[in-house]
Amino acid sequence: MECIRSYFPSGDEYVTEDALKNLRNYKYRAVDKSFLTKYLYRHYWEWAVTLFPRWMAPNLITLTGLSFEIIDVALVLLIMPDLEGPGPAWLYFAFGIGMWLYSTFDNVDGKQARRTGSSSPLGELFDHGCDALNCTIAGIVEASAFGCGISWQTVTIIFMTTASFFFSTWEEYHTGVLYLGYINGPTEILTFAVLACFASGIWGPQIWHVPVTQGLPLIGRLFPATWELMDALLALTVVAMVFGHCLICCWNVYAACKEQKRSFWATLPQLAQYFAFAVSCYVWLRNSTTILADNHLVLFLITAGTAFGRIVSKIILAHLTEMPFPSYTVQMIPLALGAVFSWLGLFTPRTELAFLVISSVFVVVAYLHWALVVIERFCEFLGINCLSIRPRKHREKTQ
Numbered sequence: 001m002e003c004i005r006s007y008f009p010s011g012d013e014y015v016t017e018d019a020l021k022n023l024r025n026y027k028y029r030a031v032d033k034s035f036l037t038k039y040l041y042r043h044y045w046e047w048a049v050t051l052f053p054r055w056m057a058p059n060l061i062t063l064t065g066l067s068f069e070i071i072d073v074a075l076v077l078l079i080m081p082d083l084e085g086p087g088p089a090w091l092y093f094a095f096g097i098g099m100w101l102y103s104t105f106d107n108v109d110g111k112q113a114r115r116t117g118s119s120s121p122l123g124e125l126f127d128h129g130c131d132a133l134n135c136t137i138a139g140i141v142e143a144s145a146f147g148c149g150i151s152w153q154t155v156t157i158i159f160m161t162t163a164s165f166f167f168s169t170w171e172e173y174h175t176g177v178l179y180l181g182y183i184n185g186p187t188e189i190l191t192f193a194v195l196a197c198f199a200s201g202i203w204g205p206q207i208w209h210v211p212v213t214q215g216l217p218l219i220g221r222l223f224p225a226t227w228e229l230m231d232a233l234l235a236l237t238v239v240a241m242v243f244g245h246c247l248i249c250c251w252n253v254y255a256a257c258k259e260q261k262r263s264f265w266a267t268l269p270q271l272a273q274y275f276a277f278a279v280s281c282y283v284w285l286r287n288s289t290t291i292l293a294d295n296h297l298v299l300f301l302i303t304a305g306t307a308f309g310r311i312v313s314k315i316i317l318a319h320l321t322e323m324p325f326p327s328y329t330v331q332m333i334p335l336a337l338g339a340v341f342s343w344l345g346l347f348t349p350r351t352e353l354a355f356l357v358i359s360s361v362f363v364v365v366a367y368l369h370w371a372l373v374v375i376e377r378f379c380e381f382l383g384i385n386c387l388s389i390r391p392r393k394h395r396e397k398t399q
Helices: 017-025 035-051 058-079 089-116 121-145 152-175 185-203 205-209 229-260 268-287 297-321 332-343 349-382 392-398
Strands: 030-032 178-180
Touching: 017 297, 017 349, 035 089, 035 185, 058 089, 058 121, 058 297, 089 121, 089 185, 121 152, 121 185, 121 297, 121 349, 152 178, 152 185, 152 229, 152 268, 152 297, 185 205, 205 229, 268 297, 268 332, 297 332, 297 349, 332 349
Parallel strands: 030 178
Antiparallel strands: none
C-alpha cells in the first residue's frame, strides 16, 4: 500500500496546513439577479428543502443530484450511443427530469446547510466541484436531447458550458462573490434546456434540425443558407455567452482589482489555462483518426471533462484557502500530448484509442485521489464529516 501511495502527491502538496488555517476567514457571498429565482424558484426551493430529513448532509444532497445526471448519461450510452437518435419519447423526458432534479438538489443543498447549521467551506468546494463535472455530463445529455450526434455541435455545447463556468470561477476568485446575472446558466439557460428536452420528447429531436429559415422565419435569412436551426441557436448562444457573461466577468474582475489597487492586466494570463484546455481539445479532435469517426466522443468528453473539473476545482480551493491562483494541473498532460500526437499524425486508430483509454483512466484516478485527499483534510481540520452531519457539540469541541 505504501508503495502505491508513493506514486501520488501527499496531502500537504494539495493543500498545506497554513492554507487550511485560512478557512477560518471563509464567508460565502453570492449575488443572484435572476427574476426567475426571485419571483418563482426561490419559493420552490424553500418548499423543496422541507422534503429532506434534517439528518441528510448537504453534500449528500449535492452528490445525489449529480447522480441523476450520471444516470442520464448511462441511458445515453445504453439506448442512444450515437447521441442522435431519435430515441423513445420517455428518454427525452428522463433527460429533462434528471436536469431538473439536479438543479433542485443543487439549489437546496445550501438551504439544507443553513437549516441544519452545517455550513462550511467544504460545502462550497464540494458543490462547485460537482457543478464543474456536470458541465460536461449535462452537456452530453443536452446534446443528445437536441440530437446533435457525434459532431462539432456537441463539442460546441461542451465548450460553452465549460468556458462560462471557468470565467465565473475566475471571477469569484478575484471578487470573492459568486455573481449570477439577470440571465444566467444555472437558472434561465437550464430552464430552457429542460424545456428543450421535453420538446424533443413530444415532437422529436428533428425539430432542431430544420433549415434555419424555417425554424427562425423572422431572422433566418441572416444566417448561411446551409445552416440548421441548431447551428443558429448555438451561434446566438455563443455570442450571448461572450458579451453577456464572459465580458461581464472581466468587468467585475477589473472593478475588484481597481478597488483593491491591484493590476487587472496581471490577472488576464490566468485565462490562458482554459484556452490551453480548449485548444488542446480542438486540435486533438480536428486531427483525430478515430474519436469522431468511430464514435468515441463520449469517452473523450469524459476524459476532458474530468480534467476540466480538476482545473476549476483547484481554483475554488485556492479561493477558499487564499492560495495563489493555480496555473497548471497534471491532468492537462494527456490532452496536450493527444493534441500534439494527432497533429503530427503519429496515431493510428488503434493506438489513438489505446492512448485515449489510458488517458481516461489516468485523469479519473488522479482526480479521485485529489478530491478524496482534499476532502479528508478539510474534514479533519473543520471537525466535520463529508456525507453526514456530526452532532453540533462534537463540531464545536473540535473547532
